[in-house]
Amino acid sequence: MGRAKRAPPNESTTLLVGLASLGPPYVTDILVWYNMNNNYRQLLMQPKYAFTALVFTILLGNAALTTAETPIRIDCEFPGGNIILERIENSTVFVRPDLRDTKGNWFYWSFRVRGAEGGELTFRFNRNVIGVRGPAVSCNEGKSWRWLYGKALKSPQNSFTYKFGPDEKSVRFCVAMPYQKGNLGALFKKYSARNDFVVEHHATSRKGRDVPRFRFGSIRSEPKYRILLTCRHHACEMMASWTLEGLVDTVMANDSRGEWLRENVEFLCIPMVDLDGVEDGDQGKNRKPHDHNRDYYPEPPIYPEVAAIKQFVPKWSKGRLRMALDLHCPFLYGKSNVKGGNQSLFFVGNPKEDSFEKLMSFSKILEEVLKGPIKYDSRRNLPWGESWNTLKEPRMFARWADNLPGISIATVLEIPYADISGEPVTIESARALGADLAAAIERWLKRQAENQ
Numbered sequence: 001m002g003r004a005k006r007a008p009p010n011e012s013t014t015l016l017v018g019l020a021s022l023g024p025p026y027v028t029d030i031l032v033w034y035n036m037n038n039n040y041r042q043l044l045m046q047p048k049y050a051f052t053a054l055v056f057t058i059l060l061g062n063a064a065l066t067t068a069e070t071p072i073r074i075d076c077e078f079p080g081g082n083i084i085l086e087r088i089e090n091s092t093v094f095v096r097p098d099l100r101d102t103k104g105n106w107f108y109w110s111f112r113v114r115g116a117e118g119g120e121l122t123f124r125f126n127r128n129v130i131g132v133r134g135p136a137v138s139c140n141e142g143k144s145w146r147w148l149y150g151k152a153l154k155s156p157q158n159s160f161t162y163k164f165g166p167d168e169k170s171v172r173f174c175v176a177m178p179y180q181k182g183n184l185g186a187l188f189k190k191y192s193a194r195n196d197f198v199v200e201h202h203a204t205s206r207k208g209r210d211v212p213r214f215r216f217g218s219i220r221s222e223p224k225y226r227i228l229l230t231c232r233h234h235a236c237e238m239m240a241s242w243t244l245e246g247l248v249d250t251v252m253a254n255d256s257r258g259e260w261l262r263e264n265v266e267f268l269c270i271p272m273v274d275l276d277g278v279e280d281g282d283q284g285k286n287r288k289p290h291d292h293n294r295d296y297y298p299e300p301p302i303y304p305e306v307a308a309i310k311q312f313v314p315k316w317s318k319g320r321l322r323m324a325l326d327l328h329c330p331f332l333y334g335k336s337n338v339k340g341g342n343q344s345l346f347f348v349g350n351p352k353e354d355s356f357e358k359l360m361s362f363s364k365i366l367e368e369v370l371k372g373p374i375k376y377d378s379r380r381n382l383p384w385g386e387s388w389n390t391l392k393e394p395r396m397f398a399r400w401a402d403n404l405p406g407i408s409i410a411t412v413l414e415i416p417y418a419d420i421s422g423e424p425v426t427i428e429s430a431r432a433l434g435a436d437l438a439a440a441i442e443r444w445l446k447r448q449a450e451n452q
């Protein structure tokens, strides 16, 4: 529903990609033109281009035949897809992220290669948009993912080479491990029969999508505490969604932790604030005129999802909201041994008096309960006033939530895309971090009760 229209891949794509790979600038221009316009079918329907293609096919008979025998198709026609194919020279594919309405540069991309089985291709980007563990790779249409490199590199890259196995007819590559609306649907299905889990309509997106929210835990009676979880204010920050899922599963688990959390806490979650961006494969971050996480101030919000959060949450919280946690991913790569380092896990502080102190006490608890492979050191938290954390106006979700009645902690957790101090961020480790967050929430609430 409402997906941005892009031309479906077809045999014409194959022909043009094949011809462009032969190198004549004229054909390359056609390919660039045709990619920029996203209008493949129409292009080939124009007699002059169809004729040009035919002439090349005849003139370069052998090469064209080779193309026909080994058609390589590169596309992004699936949820979250994003790539601009510039040209192919021999076995090097020149690509770049589709920035769309992004202010400046960003690094999200996700594409599929078909018909390259048994071969080897190098993918060269226009910038360093590949993290230190290389691309995430999926050979089963996105059902499972792995990092290409077993060990983290010292620096980001602008290219990678992939040797396609003889049976790898369709391989996806992405800057990290995608989490789409389909993944969320699977999560909802898992708990659809439970009476302590409910999915609701949150808002209708600007492109007409039904943006969901869900509540779980103590939803049938007035809870002791309320906790608000948000994710994908920035569409591309998908690793955060795996952590969110790990947290939800831990709360829903049939063990003493899950039971205590469900008995005492009502969780509200808006899992994909920028659902349009998630599904269309937008960067989302630094969207013009401003992105979803810069839409809380001044009034009125320009995004329906943010307007709905501002309207619904104060009514729902009834003074029992204790924590608002907004899950993000930072920049693609960076340092691990500094405050707010992009290869470290860190919380972001607010300017309100004693809020950082409260955040630090929760952070210490997270350090105590940490069981998963992801390392966390509370000294990496980024206090207000340091590095980029200096925005004066309360334009961000966490700053807005920090003023809700009764709240103790409103913060952003930045979960790196690929690597934390040498430890890979994967679907499994990101989910394990979610479980650790749930454990920390339980201990933190219990301690608060003890101290009252």
Ligand SMILES: [Zn+2]
Residues within 6 Å of the ligand: 233, 234, 237, 285, 328, 329, 330
């Ligand atoms: Zn973000």
